[in-house]
Amino acid sequence: MGYEQTKESIDLSLKAAQVDYADLILLHAPYGGRAAREGAWRALVEAQRAGKVRSIGVSNYGVHHLDELEEYNKGIGGKIDVGQYELHPWLARPDIVEWLQKRNVVVEAYSPLVQATKMDDPLLKTLVEKHNRSPAQILLRWSLQKGFVPLPKSVTDKRIEENAGVFDFELSEEDMQTLNTGEYHHVCWDPTVSKD
Structure with a gap:
């Protein structure tokens, strides 16, 4: 998490994979605090605008984290493309799924x-x-x-x-x-x- 760490991680990942762009990059978890989450997200939005990544998203964010990110996106113009979660009949997460689907976010189920x-x-x-x-x-x-x-x-x-x-x-x-x-x-x- 964090702006500089995320920028560096994106560039290192692209270099290691020997590609010019990634199809999808997700923030894996909401840990690190609001400032770190917002910095990491800003780095993803910038990477997307620069053509380094096609789609961006989050994994394992709760509704309160998603609300926070949506508010932050209003200022920087970002959009969550994909939300990835553990999902199955014994963990259906209706609140999170509803939040994502209302906003046309692709829901990946791990x-x-x-x-x-x-x-x-x-x-x-x-x-x-x-x-x-x-x-x-x-x-x-x-x-x-x-x-x-x-x-x-x-x-x-x-x-x-x-x-x-x-x-x-x-x-x-x-x-x-x-x-x-x-x-x-x-x-x-x-x-x-x-x-x-």
């Missing part, structure tokens, strides 16, 4: 498969049987129907292929409601709750 910790959950098993799909396919379909860009992780060829097979079926409204758990169960860290 850990959409809940790091395989819920594959035997009874709610999921019912839908697996109903649709004759894998638990991962049901979770990815949920994410897509929510309007998210899911980022599943696998190193197994068979699972990667299976994860791509989610465009020939849909979950019904009833199915989607079944997966509306209302739970707050994160499998990663959760900086969105940081008060700093």
